[in-house]
Amino acid sequence: xxxxxxxxxxxxxxxxxxxxxxxxxxxxxxxxxxxxxxxxxxxxxxxxxxxxxxxxxxxxxxxxxxxxxxxxxxxxxxxxxxxxxxxxxxxxxxxxxxxxxxxxxxxxxxxxxxxxxxxxxxxxxxxxxxxxxxxxxxxxxxxxxxxxxxxxxxxxxxxxxxxxxxxxxxxxxxxxxxxxxxxxxxxxxxxxxxxxxxxxxxxxxxxxxxxxxxxxxxxxxxxxxxxxxxxxxxxxxxxxxxxxxxxxxxxxxxxxxxxxxxxxxxxxxxxxxxxxxxxxxxxxxxxxxxxxxxxxxxxxxxxxxxxxxxxxxxxxxxxxxxxxxxxxxxxxxxxxxxxxxxxxxxxxxxxxxxxxxxxxxxxxxxxxxxxxxxxxxxxxxxxxxxxxxxxxxxxxxxxxxxxxxxxxxxxxxxxxxxxxxxxxxxxxxxxxxxxxxxxxxxxxxxxxxxxxxxxxxxxxxxxxxxxxxxxxxxxxxxxxxxxxxxxxxxxxxxxxxxxxxxxxxxxxxxxxxxxxxxxxxxxxxxxxxxxxxxxxxxxxxxxxxxxxxxxxxxxxxxxxxxxxxxxxxxxxxxxxxxxxxxxxxxxxxxxxxxxxxxxxxxxxxxx
Numbered sequence: 001x002x003x004x005x006x007x008x009x010x011x012x013x014x015x016x017x018x019x020x021x022x023x024x025x026x027x028x029x030x031x032x033x034x035x036x037x038x039x040x041x042x043x044x045x046x047x048x049x050x051x052x053x054x055x056x057x058x059x060x061x062x063x064x065x066x067x068x069x070x071x072x073x074x075x076x077x078x079x080x081x082x083x084x085x086x087x088x089x090x091x092x093x094x095x096x097x098x099x100x101x102x103x104x105x106x107x108x109x110x111x112x113x114x115x116x117x118x119x120x121x122x123x124x125x126x127x128x129x130x131x132x133x134x135x136x137x138x139x140x141x142x143x144x145x146x147x148x149x150x151x152x153x154x155x156x157x158x159x160x161x162x163x164x165x166x167x168x169x170x171x172x173x174x175x176x177x178x179x180x181x182x183x184x185x186x187x188x189x190x191x192x193x194x195x196x197x198x199x200x201x202x203x204x205x206x207x208x209x210x211x212x213x214x215x216x217x218x219x220x221x222x223x224x225x226x227x228x229x230x231x232x233x234x235x236x237x238x239x240x241x242x243x244x245x246x247x248x249x250x251x252x253x254x255x256x257x258x259x260x261x262x263x264x265x266x267x268x269x270x271x272x273x274x275x276x277x278x279x280x281x282x283x284x285x286x287x288x289x290x291x292x293x294x295x296x297x298x299x300x301x302x303x304x305x306x307x308x309x310x311x312x313x314x315x316x317x318x319x320x321x322x323x324x325x326x327x328x329x330x331x332x333x334x335x336x337x338x339x340x341x342x343x344x345x346x347x348x349x350x351x352x353x354x355x356x357x358x359x360x361x362x363x364x365x366x367x368x369x370x371x372x373x374x375x376x377x378x379x380x381x382x383x384x385x386x387x388x389x390x391x392x393x394x395x396x397x398x399x400x401x402x403x404x405x406x407x408x409x410x411x412x413x414x415x416x417x418x419x420x421x422x423x424x425x426x427x428x429x430x431x432x433x434x435x436x437x438x439x440x441x442x443x444x445x446x447x448x449x450x451x452x453x454x455x456x457x458x459x460x461x462x463x464x465x466x467x468x469x470x471x472x473x474x475x476x477x478x479x480x481x482x483x484x485x486x487x488x489x490x491x492x493x494x495x496x497x498x499x500x501x502x503x504x505x506x507x508x509x510x511x512x513x514x515x516x517x518x519x520x521x522x523x524x525x526x527x528x529x530x531x532x533x534x535x536x537x538x539x540x541x542x543x544x545x546x547x548x549x550x551x552x553x554x555x556x557x558x559x560x561x562x563x564x565x566x567x568x569x570x571x572x573x574x575x576x577x578x579x580x581x582x583x584x585x586x587x588x589x590x591x592x593x594x595x596x597x598x599x600x601x602x603x604x605x606x607x
Contacts, residue, residue, distance in 0.1 A: 092306055
C-alpha cells in the first residue's frame with residue numbers, strides 16, 4: 001500500500017522536476033492530508049479520419065525535393081517553385097550601368113566593363129548542424145567523447161583540442177595525407193584548417209541514390225498579394241499548384257543526372273596577390289556548407305540578367321517578378337528512395353563573371369602605367385519572394401478513403417493515418433460527439449485531483465511491417481476548430497538542451513516517438529493534464545482535437561487546407577513541412593490488438 005507520506009513526497013518531487021510552477025497547479029489549493037491512494041482510469045478516445053485535397057504550401061520553412069514509396073501509403077513526389085530576390089542586385093562589376101554609359105569627368109577608371117558570365121550555379125544547401133559541446137573542433141556526432149575536449153577522436157595520441165589549436169585535423173591521424181602521422185609531422189601546411197565536418201539533417205532514404213535534376217524558367221506570374229481581395233492580403237498557393245504540369249515553363253536551365261555530395265564546398269580566391277609567389281586563384285578562400293550545386297544555362301542568364309543591368313526590369317523587385325517569373329526545380333527517375341528538405345532561406349543563384357577593370361597600378365596621377373585587365377567577380381541572387389512546395393501523392397491504399405467515408409457517418413476509425421499534407425485525424429474525448437458520457441459524469445462527481453492525463457497512440461505494425469524509414473519523430477495535438485495550441489502546449493516552457501533539433505522542446509507536452517528497450521519505435525504520448533482538468537473540474541468545453549505530424553514544435557503559425565468538397569480548414573504550418581506518414585491504432589482496432597486502441601489515461605488522487 002502506498003503511504004500518504006510517499007504520495008505527498010512524490011507529488012512534490014513531480015512539481016520540482018517539472019520546472020513549471022503552473023503545470024500541475026490544478027487542485028493544489030485543496031492539497032491536505034485527506035488524499036487517498038493514486039488511482040488510474042482509462043477513457044475512450046474516438047478517432048475520425050480526414051483526407052485533404054490540397055494544402056497551402058507557400059513560404060514554408062523549407063522546400064522539398066525527392067521521392068519515397070511505402071507499401072500502404074503509396075508514392076510521394078515533391079518539387080518546388082521559387083521566385084528570385086533581386087532587391088540587392090543593381091550593379092555588376094564596380095560601377096552601375098548609368099556610369100558605364102555616360103562615363104565620368106572626374107574618374108578615369110569608369111569604363112565600359114563589358115561583364116561576361118563564365119558560370120552560373122544553383123545552390124540548394126542542406127540543413128546541417130555543427131554542434132560541438134566541448135568546443136574542441138570536432139562536432140558531437142564524430143567526437144569520441146563530446147563532453148571531453150581532451151578526447152582523441154582519431155587515435156593518433158594528440159587530443160582533439162590540441163589538434164584544433166595546432167591547425168591539424170582531429171579526425172585524421174595524417175592531416176595532410178603525406179604518409180607521416182601528425183605527431184611526427186612538422187609540416188601540415190597543405191591541410192586547410194578551415195575544412196569543417198557537418199552532420200547533414202533532413203536528408204532521408206538512400207543518400208547514394210542518383211536522380212535527374214531539372215531546372216526550368218517559370219513563365220507564370222506569382223503575385224505576392226491576392227487580387228481577389230483587392231491586394232490587401234497575402235495570396236495563398238497550394239500543394240497542387242504545379243505550374244510545370246500546367247505548361248507554365250520556358251527555357252530548360254539544367255537537365256542532368258546527379259548524386260549528392262555532402263562535402264563542404266571549396267571557394268577559390270577571385271584575385272591573385274602579385275606580392276606573393278603563390279597563385280591565389282588556385283587556392284581555397286573559404287568553404288561553403290554542403291549543398292546541391294548544379295550549373296545553369298550561362299547564355300540565358302547573360303541575356304536575361306547581366307545584359308539588363310541598369311534597366312527598369314532590375315530596378316525593383318516587383319518589376320523583376322513581372323520580367324523573370326522564377327524557377328521550377330524538379331527531380332525525377334530516382335534509382336532509390338531519396339527525400340530532401342532543403343534550406344530555402346540560404347538557397348541562391350551564383351553568377352560568376354569576368355569584367356574590364358581599369359588598373360591604375362597605384363599611380364593615380366600617372367597614366368603611363370595604366371592598364372585595362374580582366375577581373376573576376378561573383379554576384380548572388382537569393383531564392384526568395386513566393387516559394388511553393390508541390391506534393392504529388394499517388395497509389396495510397398484505398399482503405400484510408402474507406403475510413404474517411406466511415407468517419408463522415410460518425411463511425412470511429414480502426415486506424416489513424418497521418419502525414420500532415422494529405423491525411424489528418426480529429427479526436428473526440430469521452431464520447432463520439434464530445435457530450436458528457438455516463439463514465440465522465442460519474443468521474444466528474446468525485447472529489448479528485450488530476451495528477452496526470454495522457455493520450456497514448458500505438459504504431460500499427462500490421463501496416464508498417466517493421467519499415468520505419470520515413471516515420472515522423474513527432475506528432476502534434478491542437479484545437480481542431482481553429483488550429484490553435486491547447487493549454488498544455490502553452491504552459492510547457494521546457495527546453496531540451498541535450499539536442500540541437502528544433503523539434504525537441506516542450507517535452508512534457510510530448511508527442512515524441514517512444515522507443516522500447518530494443519530501440520524499436522512503439523508509440524506516441526501526449527500529456528494533456530491541464531486540458532483534461534479543465535473539462536472535469538471546471539466544466540470547460542470539451543473541444544474536438546486535431547492530430548497531425550509536426551516538423552517544428554515551436555511553430556504555431558497556421559496555413560489553409562481544403563477537403564474535396566472545397567470546405568476550408570486551418571492547419572498547423574509545421575505539419576505541412578514534413579509529409580512522412582504514420583499509421584496508428586484508432587478507436588476500433590481488431591480484437592487481437594484491442595489493447596492498443598487509442599486511449600486517454602487519467603491518474604488522479606481522490607480526497
